[in-house]
Amino acid sequence: MDLALDEIDGLLTDYMYGDDSALDGLLAAGPVSLRRLLAIRAGRAEPGWDMVEIMRHDRDDYRRPGEAQIHLARAFPDTFFDEAAEDPVHESAIMETLEYIKDPRVLPFLERQLRARSPEYRRRALRGLAENGTADHTEVVAACLADPEARSEAVNTLARLGDARAVGPLLREHLADDSSFARCAGIALDQVEQRIGGPPAPPVWRELGPVVFTAKAVLGVPWWVTEVLVEPGQTVRGGELMATLENDAVCQELIADWPGTVTEVRIAVGDQVPEEAVVLVVQSRRRIG
Known part of the structure; x- marks a missing residue:
């Protein structure tokens, strides 16, 4: 379906204001819908909606734009990753989407964002690695246990990766204190050991x-x-x-x-x-x- 940009903007605006049926039109229009949304979110095009007004109707900040991006990125992954690779400005806009996409092409973005200054980006990167990471990421994720603003996500990611090398770091965190975080580390440790066939040594x-x-x-x-x-x-x-x-x-x-x-x-x-x-x-x- 060939739509003019003003028609795509109209569909995007309708979706932002709560019209879920507009998504069908955006998907039918093809990758151009995703390109337009990314341009708007990167500040390179004017949106047809008032974000302040949307937020009055949407208790989760920016939930509707984020949802639209997830749907379109899943429908047109090649366009999504091409746009992200070609223009670094898009990287901040795509980070909230990466944790919801199962695709090995997310890994370079996630790995870079583990070192981001923003704790929210670091947390998102860890959540994305929980979906897309491999045992090769165990050590870099375990290092995030020292990050007080992202360590809960690091624990969950280590549990999902299920690599034996996570046992030592998780055990150390589990022994640290009686906090809720220590309990989470213990749960993750148990999950890892179940996946590797039991604890390497008899527990004390x-x-x-x-x-x-x-x-x-x-x-x-x-x-x-x-x-x-x-x-x-x-x-x-x-x-x-x-x-x-x-x-x-x-x-x-x-x-x-x-x-x-x-x-x-x-x-x-x-x-x-x-x-x-x-x-x-x-x-x-x-x-x-």
Whole structure:
């Protein structure tokens, strides 16, 4: 479909203001739609929309432009990477898209952005490597564990890469303290070791004692047990879903903070859990070696 630029701008504007059907027209128009959007986002063409007004209707900043770019980049990947390679100005505009594209051509961009000054770019690069990286990226990703603004993404990426060389760095981070980050490192360590067939050496554990999960009222509405996935005597891994509670307002998932053994599951009559009731108890332990 051959469309004039003003027609493409009209479709882009319609999409930005919430008309999802405009995407069909943009896709039908072909790669020119993507080129036009990239030019607008790089500041080389005037958009047909008021970003301030869009943001009033869109709580996630720039969500609609980003969504359009993802759809078009997936539809026309050759154009996307040609434009990105030919014009460095596009690199900042494409970074938010790379983590959503499964294509080896993203790797040079992601590898460069690991050294970016912007912590958001570094985080995006790590999320992109979680999708597209290989074991060859293990060492450079492990080095990002020292980056306080991107280390959570580094942990998740190491878990996805599943390389044995991640065990040492993840174990060191897991031993650092009792923080939520250390727990995430322990979960990633467990995932890596599962993928490589188990820990290289027998683990050493420290007993942490019982962790008690209680039901606290939210908005004054009582909880109801939707699903219980554990029973007394069952061993759970760190990060494992154990039970789900719901009420009229929200849903709460009970997740094991640390590995351990379930010692008690207590559910009130009729599956209703009153405020401060004990739902389950886990005798937890922490890996120390």
